[in-house]
Amino acid sequence: MPNRLREMRERTGLTQEELAAQVGVSRQTIISLEKGKYNPSISLAYSLAKVFSMSIEDLFLLDERKVEDE
């Protein structure tokens, strides 16, 4: 799923490790999320959105064409 995670993390000056520690996941999970390879659970998406004080829809962008294909 495409997202603005990397952009927001860099804007707030957080490292991948710091963000991982804040939301209670591994650094590898943050890397996968930033690459758009892994889709987070609702609770993780909520925690990440809370770190950047934004809504889930603003942080994670739904690729509607891909959803239609599935």
Place this chain on the structure above:
Amino acid sequence: MNSKNTQCIKWLSLVLVAGIAIWQIVSGNSSFGTGLLVGVVVAAGSLEIRQRRISDMQKKGMNPYDERAWSLAGMAAYVSVRIFVISIAVIVLIGSIWGPQVQVNPYNLLGLCLCALLGLYVGSYYYYNRKF
């Protein structure tokens, strides 16, 4: 059960298996005993490396058993069981029709099946770890 108790049980199991390996070597079954001892040493080494990595991550406040790890483990388990069942079914079918009648030690056969299943699981876990 907390992680310290789990670790303690893992190390006690390894000591027990090492004891069995030494007993087998002393009793004259040296090939099995040596193999088992090598397995114990490899398992102890990988357990120690893994534990250090997990402790380092936990010290930094990260969670090594996060949802991605569970998701990968689930996918790897599903794929490895599926491949294993289909392969065994094909081998049984072909072997029953065209294969020769052979006598096998059931414990060796179970050991081989265990190795194959474990190998499939580890391989598919690493595959999904690279993919996702």
